[in-house]
Amino acid sequence: MRSQTLWRTVVGLMYYLPALECFHQMVKERNKDSAMAPVWDPTEVFTCMVSMQMYAFFEDVQYEHTEILLRKFPRSFQIAFIDHEGKGEAAVLDCIHPKQQRRYYSCLIDESCAMEAENPKRRKPRLKIELPGFPILGDGKGDNQNHAIVFSRGSIIQAIDANQGGYFEQMLLLPCALGEFRRRDRKMGGLEPRIVGFAEHITSDIGSLGDFAAGAETAFGTVLQRSYALLGARMHYGHPDMMNKEVMIQQGGISKATKTVNLSEDIFAGMDLTLRGNGRNIVHREYLHVAKGRDLGFNTILTFFSKLSAGTGEQMLTRQMARLGNEL
Numbered sequence: 001m002r003s004q005t006l007w008r009t010v011v012g013l014m015y016y017l018p019a020l021e022c023f024h025q026m027v028k029e030r031n032k033d034s035a036m037a038p039v040w041d042p043t044e045v046f047t048c049m050v051s052m053q054m055y056a057f058f059e060d061v062q063y064e065h066t067e068i069l070l071r072k073f074p075r076s077f078q079i080a081f082i083d084h085e086g087k088g089e090a091a092v093l094d095c096i097h098p099k100q101q102r103r104y105y106s107c108l109i110d111e112s113c114a115m116e117a118e119n120p121k122r123r124k125p126r127l128k129i130e131l132p133g134f135p136i137l138g139d140g141k142g143d144n145q146n147h148a149i150v151f152s153r154g155s156i157i158q159a160i161d162a163n164q165g166g167y168f169e170q171m172l173l174l175p176c177a178l179g180e181f182r183r184r185d186r187k188m189g190g191l192e193p194r195i196v197g198f199a200e201h202i203t204s205d206i207g208s209l210g211d212f213a214a215g216a217e218t219a220f221g222t223v224l225q226r227s228y229a230l231l232g233a234r235m236h237y238g239h240p241d242m243m244n245k246e247v248m249i250q251q252g253g254i255s256k257a258t259k260t261v262n263l264s265e266d267i268f269a270g271m272d273l274t275l276r277g278n279g280r281n282i283v284h285r286e287y288l289h290v291a292k293g294r295d296l297g298f299n300t301i302l303t304f305f306s307k308l309s310a311g312t313g314e315q316m317l318t319r320q321m322a323r324l325g326n327e328l
């Protein structure tokens with residue numbers, strides 16, 4: 001995992017752009033007499049958004065590294081982060097709670113944003129949405145995902161961890177993955193309300209500890225999820241699942257963020273989707289996978305397994321687990 005950086009994750013996902021361009025060229029060759037545009041920009045249908053929760057608190061070196069990413073992908077890369085400022089003189093008129101010390105905002109920046117006058121290394125947000133208070137209710141990850149989802153475009157969203165990557169040959173299978181959301185009854189319109197899970201290729205099987213962590217991750221993230229799907233019991237493991245974004249927003253986001261209880265924040269998206277019924281389902285497919293790097297240190301591996309076991313125990317206290325046990 002020491003070699004698995006955010007840069008590698010972003011570059012891997014950006015292979016979607018040349019894959020989409022290849023697909024467009026293929027369709028154009030097959031339909032030479034059609035009225036398709038001769039030039040097509042794949043950034044119109046794909047955007048990679050990184051939720052950098054701590055962007056407002058970066059040091060100069062971190063801002064410089066972020067600028068490299070923005071310059072590398074000027075049209076298809078965006079950053080969402082949480083910013084804050086003082087309450088201001090209009091706090092009473094804006095109904096800000098007296099005990100609230102700051103005002104918090106979800107912000108979005110890209111390469112087109114100008115630099116701030118106060119801090120020339122930091123970009124001024126292009127979009128800014130005020131939040132109703134301090135947004136970090138849980139352990140951080142779930143809040144980080146849910147505050148950024150409002151800036152995403154399109155109907156399909158794929159959540160990726162910062163320890164993952166992509167392959168160009170896998171990105172060529174994107175049309176097949178998106179086809180999983182196509183309704184069988186075309187007259188109904190819209191997309192299937194579902195979660196589509198995919199396998200992972202563990203790249204950190206280095207040494208005895210790395211091989212142990214990689215084997216455990218393969219068993220849990222691929223083999224078990226494949227079996228759960230056959231039994232109709234697969235929930236949202238996390239990543240690299242693709243989801244119907246409208247359905248996820250209806251149930252409160254792609255993660256639950258209550259501290260301690262939602263320690264395993266990802267699985268609750270699958271639980272809520274299953275409990276809502278009405279044709280909502282979760283499937284697992286093997287034809288597409290992404291790269292993933294796991295921990296290589298003894299203490300970090302132990303911490304991860306401790307999190308899994310503690311999260312499973314906390315799940316037993318949730319209303320979702322009680323309803324699954326009583327109603328299904």
